[in-house]
Amino acid sequence: MDITIHTTVLPHQDPEASVAFYRDILGFEVRTDVGTGQMRWITLGPAGQDVSLLLAPPAADPGITEDERRTIAEMMAKGTYGWILLATHDLDGTFEKIQATDAEVVQEPTLQPYGIRDCAFRDPAGNMVRIQELA
Template sequence: MKQGIQVVGLYVRDQDEALAFYVDKLGFRLHTDVRNGPYRWLTVQHPEQPGFQLGLFKPGPPVHDAASAQALSELVAKGAMPPLVLAVDDCRAAYQRLSARGVEFNQPPVERYGAVDAGFRDPSGNGWKMIEAGPARQPEQAS
């Protein structure tokens, strides 16, 4: 049996705004945009990961009632959701490129823990860490 994760969803306040950010600024590609009444299934893909989709979902009916949708939207806007990680070959170069496209970083590239990372948020408040991994480290051996 073959199985794996195909879609991971993010809650966004405005799907059109999120689509523009992920496609125009981060360089993702539109994968699926289907509507079923008020519900919209919207996914994007990173061009180097064609088997994996990032869902850009708006909290609300038919999945959430109005109170739950409002609470989720407020949590996202506050940055309370766990950050996502974007792996890059060169964090400083990616920072320059994405900054030039209008991505606003809340943390410039910093070297720590054997890697370089930077932080930004999407227009809905979802936090991202952009990480350039350092050389692979082997687990420490017990003595």
Template sequence: MKIATTQIWVHDQDEALAFYTEKLGFEVREDVTMAELGNFRWLTVAPAGSEVALVLMAIPGAPMFDEERWKLANEAMSKGVATAVFFTTEDVRADYETLSARGVEFTEPPEERPYGIDCGFRDPSGNHFRLSQLTQVANPA
């Protein structure tokens, strides 16, 4: 078994698409709108060469989410508690400079940690992400 996709909620799929492709440099994997499902849009992006893609999913309305659940999902996402995606890189400081120049909003600059160098950023929907240059990987028990 392999993980193929992981989903993150976004407020606006077009805005998210521009952020992930233009600022992070990801490529579009799939962008399909299904009229038979009420114009549901399946939109995935990924870093070049990655086997796993991110589904940029609009928070659904009725009938999947009633108004209260829709509001709760939006609120949680905007506070950064709805995502847990961690990216790794070979040179976190260089990527930090490149992405900052492209307008990516970092919540924390690169800092030394016991496992490597780590920083945090967010997307236009408020999702928080970690970007790490790992120097030490935990051994399995």
């Protein structure tokens, strides 16, 4: 089989703030931006890579109940609904650049007990963004 990862999805609450985080802070390029207001689906990704991140309105599915919408909103507020794992060869330099912005630092670069050195931030929607160091 010839299968690749094409797109992963994270929710957004403020499309402009989310685009600013992923484009201006992480350096991703905006590939598509459809919809209006809060109901926008925005695809971004690192230049030169075929994988994309789709920022989507949470609970936009018409099949989701009001109770489920409330649960999603509560989980997003706590930062437990969505997350993404990124990687870099220069963890310290990347951390310093992101920390110099108004991004919320969750964890400074740390060697984890399982052998990975990483750090963590939250994006404007509360999604956890972990960045691990490549050897």
